[in-house]
Every structure is written in C-alpha cells, then in structure tokens.
Amino acid sequence: GIELGMTNGGKTTLTNSLQKALPNCCIIHQDDFFKPQNQIAIGEDGFKQWDVLESLDMEAMVSTVQAWIRDPQKFARAHGVSVQPDTTDTHVLLLEGFLLYSYKPLVDLYSRRYFLTVPYEECKRRRSNRSYMVPDPPGLFDGHVWPMYQKYKQEMEEDGVEVVHLDGMKSRDELFHQVLEDIRNTLLNSS
Ligand SMILES: Nc1ncnc2c1ncn2[C@@H]1O[C@H](COP(=O)(O)OP(=O)(O)O)[C@@H](O)[C@H]1O
Numbered sequence: 622g623i624e625l626g627m628t629n630g631g632k633t634t635l636t637n638s639l640q641k642a643l644p645n646c647c648i649i650h651q652d653d654f655f656k657p658q659n660q661i662a663i664g665e666d667g668f669k670q671w672d673v674l675e676s677l678d679m680e681a682m683v684s685t686v687q688a689w690i691r692d693p694q695k696f697a698r699a700h701g702v703s704v705q706p707d708t709t710d711t712h713v714l715l716l717e718g719f720l721l722y723s724y725k726p727l728v729d730l731y732s733r734r735y736f737l738t739v740p741y742e743e744c745k746r747r748r749s750n751r752s753y754m755v756p757d758p759p760g761l762f763d764g765h766v767w768p769m770y771q772k773y774k775q776e777m778e779e780d781g782v783e784v785v786h787l788d789g790m791k792s793r794d795e796l797f798h799q800v801l802e803d804i805r806n807t808l809l810n811s812s
Pocket residue numbers: 627628629630631632633634635747750789790791792793794796
C-alpha cells in the first residue's frame with residue numbers, strides 16, 4: 622500500500638499514471654468517501670468544512686482497504702483491474718488522498734508514504750482552475766482549505782509520521798519515473 626499529500630499537489634494525476642505501469646494495481650481515492658453535502662458542518666467562518674476528517678466516511682474507506690487486504694485478486698476483478706496471470710503474486714494498492722496521514726487506523730498500513738507538495742501560490746492557482754462537484758465559494762481557499770492543510774501538516778509532523786517528500790513542481794513525467802522506480806525497489810525488497 623502507498624500514497625499522499627496536499628490538494629492540487631498532483632496526487633490523482635500521478636496515481637493514475639502509476640496504476641498503468643504497475644502489476645495488478647488498484648487505487649482507492651479518498652475523494653470517493655466524502656459525506657453528502659447535507660452532512661458537512663458549517664464553521665463559524667460560514668464555510669462548509671470540507672477539508673476536515675469528519676467530512677469523510679473514513680470507516681468506509683478502511684473497510685474498502687480491508688477488502689483489498691483480504692483478497693487483492695477478487696478486489697481487482699471487482700474493480701475492473703485485469704489480473705495478469707504470470708504476476709498474480711504481486712498486488713499493489715495505491716491510496717490517494719489529501720488527509721490520509723491524519724487518520725491513525727490507516728497510517729500504519731502503508732508500506733511507503735509519499736507527500737506531494739507545491740507552494741501556496743501554485744496550489745491556489747491550480748485550485749482556481751479546478752471544478753469540483755461542489756464548486757469552491759469565493760474565499761474558501763484562503764479561509765478554509767489552506768489553513769486546514771497547514772493544521773494537518775503540522776499534526777502529521779508532530780506525530781512523527783515518516784514520509785518521502787515529493788516536489789509537485791517537477792514535471793508529471795519526472796514525478797512518474799521517480800515514484801515508479803521507488804515503488805519497484807520497495808516491491809523488490811519486500812518480496
Ligand atoms: N506535475 C505537474 N505539473 C503541473 N501541473 C500538474 C502536475 N500534476 C498535476 N497537475 C495539474 O494540477 C491540477 C491538479 O492535479 P490533480 O492530480 O488533480 O491534483 P490533486 O489530486 O492532488 O488535487 C490538474 O489541473 C493537473 O493537470
């Protein structure tokens with residue numbers, strides 16, 4: 622199991638390209654576990670509090686991870702990942718999300734943890750070009766998204782969660798080759 626970092630760092634882009642290059646590789650996206658909009662708390666700042674753990678159904682995410690651990694082959698087939706007959710012993714799970722390392726039940730399951738970051742200006746620029754299912758209201762980035770990111774990053778550091786830092790300003794291609802190489806080495810060392 623693996624993965625990774627901040628909003629708009631390039632997590633989804635990177636994991637999608639890694640999946641194509643790794644054997645029997647499944648991805649679980651944390652974004653798929655957001656609670657419905659009517660269950661998202663509204664803060665004193667007036668913003669819907671999307672960027673906190675309470676807005677995600679993390680129990681459901683853990684159950685999904687456990688289903689993969691129990692039977693990776695079955696999980697892969699159920700999720701449309703074709704299982705290659707000659708490599709059935711190697712299975713890779715990528716976990717991809719912006720709040721993964723703050724949730725204790727998940728942290729220790731990873732064999733490798735990456736943290737993809739870009740500077741504030743770049744993050745804000747990329748975010749402004751995104752269209753989320755629920756669009757960002759004006760001021761959300763500076764009022765909620767960035768402060769929550771800083772808070773969780775600080776907690777992660779205080780908890781001593783060890784991560785491999787990745788520079789999200791590198792090209793897509795460079796990141797892809799760097800992490801692919803690192804995962805392949807991790808797989809070799811664990812087999
Ligand atoms: N290495 C990169 N360099 C420049 N832009 C990137 C890079 N990786 C992703 N992007 C762009 O940044 C935006 C956010 O990427 P995405 O993978 O969705 O990030 P995340 O899932 O971390 O929020 C997208 O528009 C994507 O095309």
